[in-house]
Amino acid sequence: MRPRRLGDIIFRAGTLGLALSVLAITGTVAAVLLLQSRLAREAFGWSFLWTSTWDPVALRFGALPFIDGTLMTTFLALALAVPVGLGAAVCLAELLPLRVADGLTFLIELLVAVPSVVYGLVGVFVLVPAMRSVETAVQNALGFIPLFSGPIYGVGLLTASVLLAVMVVPFIIAVSREVLLAVPQTQREAALALGATRWEMVRHVVLPYARSGILGSIFLALARALGETMAVTMVIGNRPEISASLFAPAYTMAAVLANEFTEATDDVYLAALVEIGLVLFAITLVVNAIARLLIGRVQRSPSAAA
Amino acid sequence: MAAAIDIALPRPSSTPGTEAAAPVKIVVRDLTVRYGDTVALDAVSMDIPSHRVTALIGPSGCGKSSFLRCLNRMNDHIPAARIEGQVMIDDDPLYHPAVDPVALRRRVGMVFQKSNPFPKSIFDNVAFGPRVHGVRDAVQLRGIVERTLRQAALWDEVADRLERSALELSGGQQQRLCIARALAVDPEILLMDEPASALDPIATAKIEELIHELKSAYTIVIVTHNMQQAARVSDLTAYFYLGRLIEFGPTERLFTNPTRQETEDYITGRFG
Amino acid sequence: MTPIPGSYRRRRIVEGVMFTAAGLATATSVGVLLFLLGYIAVHGVAALSLSFFTNLPAPVGEPGGGMANAIVGSAKILLVAALVGVPIGFLGGVYLAEYGRGSVAFWVRYAADVLNGVPSIVIGITVYALLVRPLGHFSTFAGGVALGLMMIPVALRATEEFLRLVPDSLREAALALGAPTWVTIMRVVIPAGIRGIVTGLLLALARVAGETAPLLFTALNNRFWSPGWRAPTASLPVMIFTYAIAPYDDWHRQAWAGGLVLLMLVLGLNVLARVLMRGGAVRSAG
Numbered sequence: 001m002r003p004r005r006l007g008d009i010i011f012r013a014g015t016l017g018l019a020l021s022v023l024a025i026t027g028t029v030a031a032v033l034l035l036q037s038r039l040a041r042e043a044f045g046w047s048f049l050w051t052s053t054w055d056p057v058a059l060r061f062g063a064l065p066f067i068d069g070t071l072m073t074t075f076l077a078l079a080l081a082v083p084v085g086l087g088a089a090v091c092l093a094e095l096l097p098l099r100v101a102d103g104l105t106f107l108i109e110l111l112v113a114v115p116s117v118v119y120g121l122v123g124v125f126v127l128v129p130a131m132r133s134v135e136t137a138v139q140n141a142l143g144f145i146p147l148f149s150g151p152i153y154g155v156g157l158l159t160a161s162v163l164l165a166v167m168v169v170p171f172i173i174a175v176s177r178e179v180l181l182a183v184p185q186t187q188r189e190a191a192l193a194l195g196a197t198r199w200e201m202v203r204h205v206v207l208p209y210a211r212s213g214i215l216g217s218i219f220l221a222l223a224r225a226l227g228e229t230m231a232v233t234m235v236i237g238n239r240p241e242i243s244a245s246l247f248a249p250a251y252t253m254a255a256v257l258a259n260e261f262t263e264a265t266d267d268v269y270l271a272a273l274v275e276i277g278l279v280l281f282a283i284t285l286v287v288n289a290i291a292r293l294l295i296g297r298v299q300r301s302p303s304a305a306a
Numbered sequence: 307m308a309a310a311i312d313i314a315l316p317r318p319s320s321t322p323g324t325e326a327a328a329p330v331k332i333v334v335r336d337l338t339v340r341y342g343d344t345v346a347l348d349a350v351s352m353d354i355p356s357h358r359v360t361a362l363i364g365p366s367g368c369g370k371s372s373f374l375r376c377l378n379r380m381n382d383h384i385p386a387a388r389i390e391g392q393v394m395i396d397d398d399p400l401y402h403p404a405v406d407p408v409a410l411r412r413r414v415g416m417v418f419q420k421s422n423p424f425p426k427s428i429f430d431n432v433a434f435g436p437r438v439h440g441v442r443d444a445v446q447l448r449g450i451v452e453r454t455l456r457q458a459a460l461w462d463e464v465a466d467r468l469e470r471s472a473l474e475l476s477g478g479q480q481q482r483l484c485i486a487r488a489l490a491v492d493p494e495i496l497l498m499d500e501p502a503s504a505l506d507p508i509a510t511a512k513i514e515e516l517i518h519e520l521k522s523a524y525t526i527v528i529v530t531h532n533m534q535q536a537a538r539v540s541d542l543t544a545y546f547y548l549g550r551l552i553e554f555g556p557t558e559r560l561f562t563n564p565t566r567q568e569t570e571d572y573i574t575g576r577f578g
Numbered sequence: 579m580t581p582i583p584g585s586y587r588r589r590r591i592v593e594g595v596m597f598t599a600a601g602l603a604t605a606t607s608v609g610v611l612l613f614l615l616g617y618i619a620v621h622g623v624a625a626l627s628l629s630f631f632t633n634l635p636a637p638v639g640e641p642g643g644g645m646a647n648a649i650v651g652s653a654k655i656l657l658v659a660a661l662v663g664v665p666i667g668f669l670g671g672v673y674l675a676e677y678g679r680g681s682v683a684f685w686v687r688y689a690a691d692v693l694n695g696v697p698s699i700v701i702g703i704t705v706y707a708l709l710v711r712p713l714g715h716f717s718t719f720a721g722g723v724a725l726g727l728m729m730i731p732v733a734l735r736a737t738e739e740f741l742r743l744v745p746d747s748l749r750e751a752a753l754a755l756g757a758p759t760w761v762t763i764m765r766v767v768i769p770a771g772i773r774g775i776v777t778g779l780l781l782a783l784a785r786v787a788g789e790t791a792p793l794l795f796t797a798l799n800n801r802f803w804s805p806g807w808r809a810p811t812a813s814l815p816v817m818i819f820t821y822a823i824a825p826y827d828d829w830h831r832q833a834w835a836g837g838l839v840l841l842m843l844v845l846g847l848n849v850l851a852r853v854l855m856r857g858g859a860v861r862s863a864g
Contacts (some may be wrong), residue, residue: 186422188488190484191424191438192411193416194434194435194487194491195438195491196406209424228557
């Protein structure tokens, strides 16, 4: 062991200290959320999660509309984004020549970097009017179904879901393509040599092999969608009510935080908002952990029983 | 074209002169393969007889693997590859617009250098080929799986754990599984690209024994860099060098009394 | 010539349909990108003018307003963010790469992953509780800290990854010449990995440059210049948001201009980072 010099000791201690500060910071985030929400947690208990009153005047708060809105928009967004994203990833990984695919992937990865507020801008001025027309047409044809009932504003649950889907697709494409490219070429050759068509090879060999990684990418996309604030709040209508219709305005956890945090004059009001932040934090924590687990499995080895 | 007598002679096949008597299964004429500017195969012509083992030997990069991959059109999947010449199986040309490679690969199976079982169960691995080609009946599939695993001398070792993952098997077992998987689509020809190069001597011996048993039912073309293996296992041997077919003939003759000097140099280990 | 049996035809048709669908998905995705960029370019360029860059926001109804204060405000916030995020992320990453082998390193990495996954608005809440409420006012400083915290995980991971790529032979050579460990790291290892690290830092900066949510209750907004670091300040993303949801056409136009500028900034940083990466990769592969 080399004799420790002063310079080494200081350097190591310094870098260690800064590394440990990351632990401290993350811990602080959790601590702040817990402490600042205490008032609300004590006042409302667990029923906070399934009460749907949100009344800042009477100081009665329940997070259900926001939890519902968050889950609905995210679920719908993924339902739209996953097929498109996976399809494009397959095309970019298996079909297109490498140079072309690399170029297109580069462009798509730029989409991942576009700020939320810019998506929101296009959402407000392009998507909302377009959705208004589409929703009107759908309601004319199928308005008897509760899903398509109610007044049409353009902003609403469906519009926010569509915008969220657009935001999440490039992410799914980028990560899924990486996962697909990591499937060994020998697996593809084995399938082709047995007389499979390229599609059968993709469907029965490549996709199952990459299944964990692709699931992981979906969970990562889910985590991103859960935290999306600006674009969603610009097109969702910001109304804390649960409705049966996809066309109705709604609210998400992130959106209510963005809109009402600075308005919260009362301590309990603020604590209720922080508690929503706590719930959001907890959900994203779990989703990210699942994603990590799935992607970690890919890096070790493919699942033994596919 | 060599005259072919329509009698498939039973083994053994090292008696000189009987090789020309086996019917020809694969006819190759002026086969040239280019990858970009590199010529991997230069106007190779060969008649590969049916129900025999033909070995392709030669130093690395001599084109033997490229040749093998032409026989089931696996080269189609290399973008830079350009192929000229003709390959015919039972007088059916392979490189013809109306030929669907997917259908071709039912007739010509392939086993790779490093075993590549799918991360599925043993059963699903073997059943993959038949399923893809439309066999749905569970009884039929089970029959195929058992038959081919027996053919690959693997049945006794895995019969009680067909549902377990193929990745749990040893290297040698995995390779035999890949052979069973290839046989499951009932091909006429089996191509083997250095099938035992990643295996220990005992596993290698098992594979060689397998090849010996299989040739009565299939036509086998095997690429190997191991000359002793070629000598043990094959009836005919083709020596490739730098993309050209230098010599092709009965194994025993080629190894003991080669016609060409280049062949003799390779065999005696003067290079490669 | 054996004709293709019917079953093969059906399988080929299925293949054609599925791959066409995949191609459509790709075309749609690329199409959305081009549409997005094009739309913003058209509307943004139409609204851009010199006054956009030089003027303060004008009262509603008055023409000639601009976002000068927002641009400067964003620059100040990003400066603070870099001052917070880069040292912790970079030097923390140095620790992980050069010294970190035990459970401490494991937990630091885990914490960074968690921090990375925290929604940006929650980061805003945390900084609000720590730097705004106790001090009684919103500030540029608080906004910068919020963004800086978000930079840390990206900078940390990039630094560790690229330092690990530096071959041990370099370290051993320097140590064998008698250099102390810390000099080896500073003078040999870090310079060897600097290209990737700078790329990572650029990407971290690009990521936070577009963030709006954490600024909403840390830096807040300001219709005038914000002196120093302890007053609330306008920032480009927050201005865009405020103007976009307001009912005034003139403000909408300015929002487009702002959106274009922000987009160019963020994409520019991203492209710069990638070009930097590729340049290095090409060189080292040769």
